[in-house]
Structure formats: structure tokens, C-alpha cells
């Protein structure tokens with residue numbers, strides 16, 4: 271599904287990704303771990319097409335199509351979803367309004383008709399219920415006054431409504447308590463664990479991987495993947511730390 275080959279990228283002329291290669295097949299969950307400053311968020315931004323993140327070499331294809339040639343909204347229409355560590359607040363716009371706009375923009379980009387109000391509400395209710403979000407919360411402004419856990423749950427409701435092919439989730443587990451971690455982890459499994467879907471989970475901690483079991487775990491260091499393995503690699507990392515693997519925190 272996703273083929274990243276020898277990807278190089280820089281920010282403000284500073285090389286951050288230095289020959290990163292990764293293959294993700296449909297039906298798979300991949301975890302990416304790595305010390306602070308390794309380039310994990312940069313990888314997510316580059317795949318999303320964020321301005322200021324300049325690709326200087328390599329290729330990325332999504333189901334054979336050149337992802338790097340697409341505008342950000344075209345990437346979303348092609349089935350890419352990005353979840354971020356710090357979801358934005360949008361005062362004055364309710365979650366329901368925002369999600370309906372997002373769902374219909376995606377449908378328009380795919381040449382599909384807009385959802386009726388009733389059809390959209392049915393979909394929103396079902397997805398909110400799956401993330402233990404009340405419809406009262408869904409009617410509140412996007413993320414305003416939400417706890418960290420509520421923001422992440424709202425983001426997973428959005429993911430469920432958009433039903434992406436590939437989700438890249440950057441530290442979705444940060445700031446979650448035990449209960450929210452389980453709700454979010456189970457939500458990722460329910461929405462994305464399908465033969466034609468795939469997930470890249472960027473995380474610092476093994477604990478999310480108890481809820482969303484990865485098929486492969488990769489360690490990113492200094493802008494490239496330096497080790498890959500199964501779930502046991504995340505356990506080894508938690509036990510021994512990056513230093514034991516000969517990897518330093520780039521910001522320390």
C-alpha cells in the first residue's frame with residue numbers, strides 16, 4: 271500500500287530525513303519508535319504534504335500513485351489520514367459541523383454526492399458511540415475545553431467518519447490515562463484493522479501497543495530506520511532504553 275524509498279527531506283535547509291525506506295502492506299499495523307528529534311513527526315508531516323517540509327530525494331507511493339506529487343487535500347481524498355499530537359481548537363465550530371464539512375469535502379473530491387443531514391448524523395452517532403463520546407460533546411466547539419483524552423477520542427471519531435485507507439497517528443497516546451488509552455486503542459483496532467486498511471503508529475511507549483498490536487516495529491534514528499522487528503522490539507526498548515541499542519536522544 272505505502273512504499274517509501276530512500277526518502278530525504280529537510281526543514282529550513284536542515285536535513286531531517288536521511289534515506290528512509292519503509293513498506294507497509296494492506297492489513298498491517300506498523301509502529302515507529304525512536305528518540306526525540308529522530309524525525310518521526312517530520313515523516314508524518316512530509317507524508318501529509320505540510321508546507322515547509324521539503325523533499326530532496328526518494329519516492330513515496332500510495333497504492334502505486336506518486337504521493338509526493340499530490341496536494342494535501344488530494345492525499346486526503348486518496349485515503350490518507352493524519353492524526354497529530356496537538357489537535358487544534360476551533361472556537362465557534364461544533365464537532366458535528368466540522369465533521370460534516372470534512373466528510374462531504376472528501377466525498378466531493380472523490381466525485382461522490384454529499385451525505386444528507388440524517389445520514390451524516392447516523393454515521394456520527396455510531397462513530398461517537400464507538401469512542402464513548404456523547405452527542406452533547408459532539409455538539410460542542412471542536413476541542414475547546416476538551417481534555418487531552420477527549421481530543422484524541424474526537425480525532426478517532428473523525429477517523430471513523432472519514433474511513434481512511436492509511437492512518438498515520440503521531441503520539442496519539444500522549445496525555446492519555448489508562449481508560450482513554452484503552453478506548454482510543456480499541457477504536458483504532460475497530461476502525462482500521464481490516465484487510466484493505468493500514469496504520470502507522472508513532473509512539474514513545476509500548477503501552478499503546480498492548481491495545482493495537484503491531485505487525486512490525488521500526489526504530490527511527492537520525493532520519494532513517496535503523497532497526498525493524500516484531501512486537502518484542504518495543505518490549506526490548508522499554509526494558510533497555512535507546513542507549514542500550516546504541517541510539518542517543520538527538521536533543522539531549
Ligand code: ADP
Pocket residue numbers: 281282284286304305306307308309310311312313520
Ligand atoms: P521527533 O518527532 O522524532 O521527536 P521531529 O520530526 O519533531 O522529531 O524533529 C526532527 C528534527 O527536526 C529535530 O532536530 C527538530 O528540531 C527539527 N525540526 C522539526 N521541525 C522543524 C521546524 N519546523 N523548524 C526547524 N527544525 C525543525
Ligand code: MG
Pocket residue numbers: 306307311
Ligand atoms: Mg518528539
Ligand code: MG
Pocket residue numbers: 310311312
Ligand atoms: Mg514528534
